[in-house]
Amino acid sequence: MKKILSISVIFLTFFLLGAGYFFSSSIVSFPITSLEEDKAKLKILSIADFGLPTPESVRFQNGSLRLRGWYFKNPKKKKCGVVLLHGHTRTRYGILKYAPLFWKRGCSLFAYDARHHGESAGEYGTYGFYEKHDLERAIEFFSEISTVPEEQIGIFGASFGAATALQYAEGRNDYAFVIADSPFMDMRSIVEKRAADLYSPLVLFLSPIALSIAELRADFLVDEVSPKRAAKFISQPVLLIHSKFDEITPSFHSEEIFQNLRSNHKQLFVTDWGASHCKSIDLRYEEYESIVNTFLKEDTSFPK
Template sequence: MHLTKRALGLTTIIFVILLLSAGYYFSTEMVAFRTRTMDADHERSKIKDFKQIGLPEPETLHFQNGTISIQSWFFKNPKKKKCGVILLHGHAGSRWGILKYAPLFWKRGCSLFAYDARHHGESSGEFGTFGYYEKFDLDKGIEYFSEVSGIPEEKIGALGESYGAATVLQLANVRKDVAFIIAESPYKDMRTIIQKRAVELYGYPILVVSSVAFQIAELRANFVVDETSPLKAASHLSAPVLLIHSKTDEFTPYEHSVEIFEAIPGKKKKLFITEWGAAHSKSINTNYKEVENSVDAFVKEFAPAEFK
């Protein structure tokens, strides 16, 4: 009996150690994930240079949010209209990956501002928090963009893709004075999207480890997973919102955008579910004209006069 208790105790200790070790490993995958280099993301974007998409060479700038240094590009439009759009890239990418949307607003005479999210590209930051801290970086980015461009903050729109889309939606928890929000392929909350991916990779038993991993991730990155939620933020949105999502998105199901759309109050909102077989965040890659038409219609109906 004594030996049995000792064996059981030892087994329990080993199980706990293994669970905590696995939890720590997966917490790293959650918040200290690997990101692409600028060069790798440049190549992946298939944009040879700025001229290819009608942009001039940008001014390379950076701004601070506390100890985090955010590296950015400022494209000053020669038309000097008082409108601007800030562009946010997707998970593990860089500002190269979001430039495919730039022509949508450059043609309107608006200046553009694109930056690397914390823990991405050339920006600093040990952890990525799926919008929890990134929404405050975006708030600072809008202030800085306004400062360097002379464009009023309320005349600046925010467009994000995937990880960036989740961030622009969570901006509602920080500020109201933004011209509009365009979110392509957002997830409804951090916990849901990570658990979905984990199950796809490792099967349902991984959920035992993921619950521990989430708690360790919260301790390491000093944030709250359940407060990292575009769906929760949606009820606070007052700016016009356009959601774009491919019906064949296997990474983040389009139903995430449907839920977010339904949670947004008022009528200043549009939901564009694309149905031409695009992969995650690739609707504009595979049918630029249709996405352009959708954005044009949204801007015409809801954006400030400076964008028209």
């Protein structure tokens, strides 16, 4: 009986570790979407569809990590810029729909593929833990090539990009603003929700094992990935936009972040337009643009 019990324990242990490793791969070592695949999925024919010129393809380094992106130099030459951050498993193509909001204001733009996305290097994605440092380098590089001061560079992020922007903003004042569309409040809660949605709530007993293995593989701390916690130390202007009908990241994630924001210049808009995740701008572009313009006018010193 003891032998059977011992074998059962060993078998269960190996099963849990194997299943945990499998799920950890979907968390930090997910398949990479190429630029062309993303372009096709989004049904984008040309960058010109967004009223943008052909960008300058750029590459920059954060330590040994190589990142690739696009630099759009605005001919109006205003001293303002915006870094655009795409969502999870997407590429810089996925953020272009937001570009006209700032391009028509005369601002230059910078969009790049996050680590372990698109054309950028990186073995693992860490939901903002290391990506916030990549963003720091991206802003420095953007400022260097555009001559726009870092203090006049805003950050717009969607989904994972929004969460990265908020984590970067923690305790800093060397940027103009953050606009975050549909961010998650912390990594643990969003990973567990997506696992339950994709498979079954029954897999949640595996999540602590999978997340612990993911931490070991990618050398980071899951509980340190928390826009909600970072919000307590954000003093610069922040605009949060989230659809009430978001099925991937529920709108209460933005509400929790908003409640924690230290900034005196903050706005939250929960749209009731029937939009799915990061699709509010697709349904009512003019209203979305009005929300952004009002925020920039009332809560920032960004060029009008």
